[in-house]
Amino acid sequence: MNEKLGDRLAMLRFLESVQDRDLARTRRWIQEMERLIAEQARRRPPPPPPDWVVQYGIGGRAVRPAMVHTAQCWVPGGSMEGISRTQAIEALTSGGVPPCILCRPEKELGVLE
Structure with missing residues (x-):
């Protein structure tokens, strides 16, 4: 055994x-x-830079977006996230997100005129 x-x-x-x-x-x-x-x-190759950016204020993505910018806008602040043209239009029209008063993304997008 x-x-x-x-x-x-x-x-x-x-x-x-x-x-x-x-x-x-x-x-x-x-x-x-x-x-x-x-x-x-x-x-x-790195992905192309976004044409539009949404800015979040204090609290980041946990709170409502603060502003929509063109990607070339020089205004810093909060966390930024690249978005598509469609998302930018939606944010400005039905999302209630205000446009940046300096870069005026609504003019380039042709909305809120």
Whole structure:
């Protein structure tokens, strides 16, 4: 009986060594794939800058947006997020978000005139 337990233990140790090698190989594959993905991301051109920006006041996205700007507006403040033309129009018309009084995004968008 004791001999059978020793044989089982030897088999389990062998299985453990096989699984360790398999796990090490899998981890190498994962590292290689992560390296390839990072390399591809570095080669990709950056996304184009947004044409429109929504500004959030104190509290960030947890509160209602404070203002809509053109992306070229120099007015800093709060957190800013790029938005699409459609989102900018929606924010200005039905969203109740005021336009910046300096860059006047509503004129470029052709709304609220």
